[in-house]
Amino acid sequence: MKHARIAYQGLVHEAVVAEDGIQLNDGRMVSEDQAVWLPPVKPNTIFTLGLNYADHAKELSFSPTQKDPLVFFKGPNTLIGHKASTMRPSDVAFMHYECELAVVIGKEAKQIRKEVAYDYVKGYTIANDYALRDYLENYYRPNLRVKNRDGCTPIGPWYVDKADVKDPMNLALRTYVNGEKTQEGSTADMLLGIPELIEYLSGFMTLFPGDIILTGTPKGSIDTAVGDEVVTEIEEIGRLVNTIVGEEAFLSN
Structure with missing residues (x-):
């Protein structure tokens, strides 16, 4: 459903x-x-995975040197819904999309083993986690301005019940810019899968119902321009549509 x-x-x-x-x-x-x-969910906490696909890390010429996953937080101010607009700041030279499977937590989870992690999942949705790459200073400690602008993360259009997704670790992801396919990958290529992420995060903090885990993006991220329509889609879940607009669209008269 x-x-x-x-x-x-x-x-x-x-x-x-x-x-x-x-x-x-x-x-x-x-x-x-x-x-x-x-946004189909009002989260308590939003976790975002960086470089959780090997091909994307290679695309950025980045070689991880630590065992723990690269995780950072996003504020709820970043989320907007299907068919909404995202502002591209006028001083940014490189702003790219990131098609990501988003996992919605269904019940309180603390120190959960990966073998039972799916018991704590409510469902899945699509996130397009735009990054303002100009502000990236360090992959392990990304500047807040990279991914925490207001409205920089379209999510939705809905979330799909866990039971209706046969295998969340084998879903095709695709992105289209103005109708042209620019990104394609599979959740099968995650470095850390959903069970491992839930085990890791719940190992040192409590996850609550409604929390969202953005699981990373495969290679294929390109710069976007004002006026672009960006469609991110995930097999068995749906299509999320977003439009890039300039700063003038948000200025008061």
Whole structure:
């Protein structure tokens, strides 16, 4: 089942997405063009994996030298929904997308073994974690400005129940810029899979329902420009659409 959060007639609604439209939690049916898509989950904590695909690390000419995964936090201010716009700052020379499988935690998890890690997963969604590469100073300690701008991480359109994804570690990921495929990979190529990530993170901190783990991106990230439509898609989950706009779109008159 596909679960969404939308704004409709001035209110925020939990909803289920079906082939014939969107069913609100009060039972009403609306069409997709009547909805304003919101991030499908309101997280407590957002974890982001860096360089969790070997081909992406090689693409950046980076050779990891530590055993622990490269993990950093994102603020909830970064999340925006399907069909929304992301600002490209005027002083940035290289801003690229990152198609990522996002894991939604379903129940409190502390010191969880990887063998039972999936018991703590609620579902999966798509994230497009834009990076402002100009501000990257150190891969192990990325500057906050690289990935923590307001609205720099589209997510959604919905999350899919865990039971409806046959094998989350064997899903195709693709990105299209203005209709042209620019990125393709598979979750099978993660360096650390979902069970290992949950075991690692829950080993020293408690994970809570609604927390999100962004699991990294494969190679193929390219610069984006104002006006570009970026579509990130993941097999069995869906397609997430986002548009790049300039700073003037956010300036007050």
